[in-house]
Amino acid sequence: MKKEIKLDDFKKHYTKDISVIPKIKKIINENNLERKYNLIIEYICDSIDNDVKKNNHCDFQEGQCIANRLGKSTHENNGCCYQNKVGLCKYLKNERCEIQNIACKVFMCRYLESKGVKYDIKKIFPVKLFFNRKQVKILEKNYFKTKEEVVCLLIENS
Numbered sequence: 001m002k003k004e005i006k007l008d009d010f011k012k013h014y015t016k017d018i019s020v021i022p023k024i025k026k027i028i029n030e031n032n033l034e035r036k037y038n039l040i041i042e043y044i045c046d047s048i049d050n051d052v053k054k055n056n057h058c059d060f061q062e063g064q065c066i067a068n069r070l071g072k073s074t075h076e077n078n079g080c081c082y083q084n085k086v087g088l089c090k091y092l093k094n095e096r097c098e099i100q101n102i103a104c105k106v107f108m109c110r111y112l113e114s115k116g117v118k119y120d121i122k123k124i125f126p127v128k129l130f131f132n133r134k135q136v137k138i139l140e141k142n143y144f145k146t147k148e149e150v151v152c153l154l155i156e157n158s
C-alpha cells in the first residue's frame with residue numbers, strides 16, 4: 001500500500017462532483033485492505049456505469065447495442081458480453097451484468113473507440129496511490145471475474 005491521498009487532492013484532480021466525497025472519505029479512512037479494495041472497485045465501476053448511462057454510449061435497444069445493430073460487432077445481440085471459446089458470459093442475466101468488473105467496464109469496442117469513447121481508470125481514481133503496478137494490471141486485465149476474485153488477486157499481490 002502506498003501513501004494515502006488527501007481529500008483535497010482528490011477533489012482537485014479527480015472529480016468536481018461533491019456528492020461522491022463521502023464515498024472517497026470512506027475509502028481513505030478504511031484500514032481493512034479487503035474492504036478498502038472492495039470500496040475502490042465499487043467506486044470505479046459506479047463512476048463508469050453512471051457515465052456510460054448518462055451518455056448512452058452503447059445505446060441498447062431490445063437486447064442489441066449500437067454496434068450489434070450496425071453490424072460492427074461479431075455478435076448480433078447482448079453487446080460484447082461474450083467469452084472467447086465459451087460464449088455468452090454467465091454473469092449476464094436479464095440483459096444486465098450481475099457483477100462489478102473493472103476490466104469489462106473499461107472495455108470499449110472498436111466502434112465506440114472510433115467515436116472517441118475511452119475510459120482510463122487512472123483518470124477516474126488515483127489507482128497508483130493505492131495499488132502497485134501489478135495490481136493496476138490485475139484491475140485492467142481480469143475480465144469475467146467477480147469482485148471477490150479480483151480482490152483476492154489484489155491482496156495476494158499487495
Ligand code: SF4
Pocket residue numbers: 057058059065066067068073078079080081107108109110111112
Ligand atoms: S462496447 Fe461496443 S460492442 Fe460492447 S456493448 Fe458497447 S457498443 Fe456494444
Ligand code: SF4
Pocket residue numbers: 080081082089090091092093096097098099101104105143144145
Ligand atoms: S462480467 Fe463482463 S462480459 Fe460478463 S456480463 Fe459482466 S460486463 Fe458482460
